[in-house]
Amino acid sequence: MSTEPQSFDILLVPEHIENLRGETAADRALRVATVEATGETGASGYPRYRGQGVEADIDPSTRTVEALLVDGSELDYGLVAMIAPERGPGKH
Numbered sequence: 001m002s003t004e005p006q007s008f009d010i011l012l013v014p015e016h017i018e019n020l021r022g023e024t025a026a027d028r029a030l031r032v033a034t035v036e037a038t039g040e041t042g043a044s045g046y047p048r049y050r051g052q053g054v055e056a057d058i059d060p061s062t063r064t065v066e067a068l069l070v071d072g073s074e075l076d077y078g079l080v081a082m083i084a085p086e087r088g089p090g091k092h
Helices: none
Strands: 007-014 031-041 047-051 054-059 064-070 079-083
Touching: 007 047, 007 054, 007 064, 031 054, 064 079
Parallel strands: none
Antiparallel strands: 007 031, 007 079, 031 047, 047 054, 054 064
16 A cells, blocks of 8 residues: 555645735645546656646655646646645644
């Protein structure tokens, strides 16, 4: 059984956000996609996740997006992909 997470929420946020003024990156996300593990390894060497028009290679140990396609294309300039923080028990 794999210990890697089976899904992640990927946030696409504007790159220029510097001061969130009490908001989270999720509050400023232009798009949020839940991706599920495919069981494949991407060209980057990391596990491949896919869902809601997003395909990503993610390093589960650092929670870093290593490669990304959004609706079949590379991410537009000015946007950054990040993994949403883990939700603790009882948080939604």
